[in-house]
Amino acid sequence: MSEQQTVHVHIGLGKTGTSTIQRALAEQQQALREFGIHMPGGSHVDTRRAVYDLMGRRIGGGDSETVTGAWKPFARSVVASTAPTVVFSEEMLALARPRVVRRLVESLAPRRVIVIVTVRDLGRVLGSYWQQMVMMGRTETLTEFLQAVRDPESGPASAGVGFWMRQDLIRTLNAWESAVPREDIRIVTLPAPGQAPDLLNDRFAEVIGAPAGLLRSSRRVGNASVGVPEAEVVRRLNELLAHDLAENQRLSLMRIIREGLVGRESAPITVPASEFDWIAERSAAMVTELSDRGYPVIGSLDDLTPRPGPATALPGSGGESDDAEVADAAIAALAAVSLDRARLWDRNRQRAARRRRRRGGRGPSASPDKLASQGRALSFRMRTWALAKADNSRVFGWAARAYLKQTSRR
Incomplete structure (x- = not known):
């Protein structure tokens, strides 16, 4: 294989x-x-399943069958491609620790791995990240979230x-420099x-x-x-x-709710x-470190300088109307309807799975690759479980912060 x-x-x-990038890559295959540029798998879903397998990630309540064992055939397709350049994208890889990075690089050999890291100014990331976490089931207010980010020793661990x-x-x-040259x-x-x-594309x-x-699109894409x-x-x-939905149920439910809420004219x-x-202080330190390390930069490090946004009246800051009780009642009603919809979806999914098993008969025994994949899944679940316990346990909270410090040493 050519070194190129x-x-x-x-x-x-x-x-x-x-x-935006993932949609553009899929549309312009x-x-x-x-x-001479090839995107393996044909869709970002295939890439995500493969990376989830590599990382040990699973969606609670579903998708395990499609994830387990997905990395090796994906990696083989990358190596087997005759295209000079292969490209794939999955933000879960930002979580990868050195062992996972080394396994990825070894799996894709003898191809030369080029790592692309997209970076945004921290001020814009924080609001967007909090919104996503809320959509994924978190309950912290923006104020509580910012306090925890500013000082991980305080607030929910x-x-x-x-x-x-992640950020x-x-x-x-x-982590990536453990196996990829700077x-x-x-x-x-x-x-x-x-x-x-379109400048990012x-x-x-x-x-x-x-x-x-080439990667521009006539329609705006991304998470609304x-x-x-x-x-x-x-x-x-x-x-x-909080305690009534499995992860896959919540993700399905949030897709439905988001569709009904986006596009409204309200304070950003x-x-x-x-x-x-x-x-600003944290951002300046990051920019200095990037500059000192001398990575090739496409764009400008000046783009990472945060700029204060307009003032926003956050919930709970005053000015609530007498309609608050009505709003609370509406939220309770929405909770009941939403829970019913999510449970109906889960029952239908289980019935479909039973029909597939009846048609397919008994499957083959687990291969060594699948057993290894299941081991990674168990390891990932244990780390996730421990982090979830950190808010209510001094021991788990101490362990989570110690783990972050240990794996973040410069």
Whole structure:
């Protein structure tokens, strides 16, 4: 195999335009092939299942069968491709620790691994990340979340520790440098507010060797945002349903709710100006470290300088109307309807699974690869379980913070 054959692995970070890039790669597969660029699997779903298998990640309540054992055939397809360049994207890889990174690099040999890291200014990440966490079932207010991120020693341990596990850029880069030379890591910055919306796509295209404009789309893609009041509705709904839904049920439910809430004209979620000093200080330290390390940068490190957003009246800051009790009643009613819908979905899924088993008969015994995959899944579940316990246990809280410090050493 020629030394020029590469695999470009886009690892996030999360909330940095990953959905936009993944959609563009999927839509432009045919056009990319004309330039010698191949996207394995055919869809981002295939990539996600393979990476979940590699990481030991599972969706609670479903999808285990499609994830288990998915990495090895995916990796083999990358190696077997005759295209000079292969590219795939999955932000879960920002969580990878050195052992997982080494396994990925070894699985894709003899291709040269080029790591692409998309980065966004911390001020914009925080509000977007909190919204996503609310949509995924978290119950912290934005104020509580920011306190935990600012100081993981205070506030819910799972919120602060969980954020920095995914968003500490230097920690992520340290893990990937355990198996990838520094000169093979590319930093792509998200354009600052006010710049051309397609600039991120063009920057990504430049890294993988595609012409400018190829990854542009006539429609805006990505995760649609909700405003302050809509996020508060979902957050309160989470409090009511905290112990009643499996993860796959909640994800299905949030897709339905999000469709009904996006597009409303309401105050956007922005980080209060009172938080700006520590965000700016942390950002400056990150930019200095990136500059000192000398990674190739596509874009500008100036894009990572946070800019204070407009003031936002957060829920609970005063000015509630007499309609608050009505709103609470409406939320309770929505919880009941939503729970019924989610349980109906789960019953239908179980019936379909039973029909598939009856048609297919008894399956083959587990292979060594699947047993190893199940072991990784158990390890990932144990770490996730321990982090979830951190809020209510001093021992688990101490362990979570100690783990973050141990794995984040420069």
